[in-house]
Amino acid sequence: MTSNVDAAFRQQGGHIHVWDSQYGAKAEAFSLFRETICTAFMPWTPEFYGRDFVGRVESIDLANGAIGRVRMSPIVAVKTKSNISHSPIDCIHGNLIISGELKVDQGGTTNIAKRGDLILYESFSPVTLTERPDAPCDNLAFIIPTSSFAHSQDIDHKFSNILVPSEKLSGPLAGCLTMLAQSLCTAPIEEIAALFQACVALLPVAIGAPDCVQHPSVPKNYLLSRILDYIGQNLSDPELSPPRVADQFGISVRYLHKLFVQFGTTFSAHVTAERLKRIKWDLEVSSGRRPSISALAYRWGFNDLSTFHRAFKKQFGCTPSNSHARDLAGECGIGLPNTALAQKRG
Structure with missing residues (x-):
């Protein structure tokens, strides 16, 4: 499943994993995409109802989570109870929508994230993601272990299906997410890791849960x-x-x-x-x-x-x-x- 692009990044000493449907047989594209997504972002059950699946995934594993740029034909993805039972840790999932729309059903609530919106949901509760069928989806996807947040044992669904509209995204958080989306494959890994850490620190504030903020020592x-x-x-x-x-x-x-x-x-x-x-x-x-x-x-x-x-x-x-x-x-x-x-x- 390793593409020529992926190999090139590895030779440069990077930690970027790239999968692109153009590097394999069309008939195998969706099954390889499903495997890639499950490897990068933990178990899911994606379904594709079109004819020819087209997609590209650029992902990076970090010490405190994973992040990736995902472009693909519209799909429906479900995190089932079986998926949850096979997930190694509890995480928060997030998607910054660059193009297309993403409908999220979790905890009896439905939200639709559009261009520029940020949507957050939990890995330890069943969820269904449905992309707008008439438009390819491009998004910045990430996972953050719940242990990254203060009082992680008391998260209690604070991140369950939370929509942060583009107009309400704070300047620093929006800036960090945008830089990650634009430079995931080009910036030094240390810079990507620092930007991601800043996002982790800013997310609780964005959803109005400051009690979840970790308070590391502030540099002088x-x-x-x-x-x-x-x-x-x-x-x-x-x-x-x-x-x-x-x-x-x-x-x-x-x-x-x-x-x-x-x-x-x-x-x-x-x-x-x-x-x-x-x-x-x-x-x-x-x-x-x-x-x-x-x-x-x-x-x-x-x-x-x-x-x-x-x-x-x-x-x-x-x-x-x-x-x-x-x-x-x-x-x-x-x-x-x-x-x-x-x-x-x-």
């Missing part, structure tokens, strides 16, 4: 402040990386990522934003003959111009080569971008 602001200062002094170095910074401060790379995630961003996002801020400032204040765009990009640590141009346009809504500095400032907005971290330093 002075450590983060020192790290930010170090990054600011070394932005021009293209070799600036999480391992280098972690080694500089005697902490693990995983803990470094956790520090950034707790403040609503990631290491790479912060470094990119700070570099772009410096470049934009140089463009705005330059008089006479200003430096070339490429020279500025290389000066501030970008070693790939196409990556720089994409990041600049995404950050400011325009390209860096728009005539003079003042025109650039007027078109992109005068003033420097504030990152989430910069607002919390003090």
Whole structure:
């Protein structure tokens, strides 16, 4: 069942498992999908009533759960009493809907999650998931052991069929889930693990159950402040990386990522934003003959111009080569971008 894609990730030292229906016979696609889902997210009984099943699963096993991006033809999935009895641990399931719709029936309640919504339900109670039959479903799926939450012995159905509409998803939780969905196969495993841990911490607050929140020790602001200062002094170095910074401060790379995630961003996002801020400032204040765009990009640590141009346009809504500095400032907005971290330093 291991695809060429899966093998490629393993060769790179990753922990990502990939299954895609295009790598096997059509007749076996759904049975292999069912096996993949049961392996990644514990026993289920999925059923497919169409003709040709198409699907792709990208999943990662983590120390405190599992997470995956699942794209597939519409199915009906049931967690039966038999499935529950064969499940090794009690977990909370969750799905962030990227496209399509998901109807969840559990505990006598029916909820329909649409694009942008988050739906949560328990592994230790029978549940039926029905996807909208006329639209392929794309979602970020995850499981979290109940032991990850405070007073786990008293969970008492707090997560039983809970719908969190997109408009009520908190900013930090929505941001972490979105980053996971977008970068599951590309971000370092330490960054994925830190983002997932942040989601675990934020979920009880999202459903109004703060008594379920674990309270780990909060990192001291002075450590983060020192790290930010170090990054600011070394932005021009293209070799600036999480391992280098972690080694500089005697902490693990995983803990470094956790520090950034707790403040609503990631290491790479912060470094990119700070570099772009410096470049934009140089463009705005330059008089006479200003430096070339490429020279500025290389000066501030970008070693790939196409990556720089994409990041600049995404950050400011325009390209860096728009005539003079003042025109650039007027078109992109005068003033420097504030990152989430910069607002919390003090």
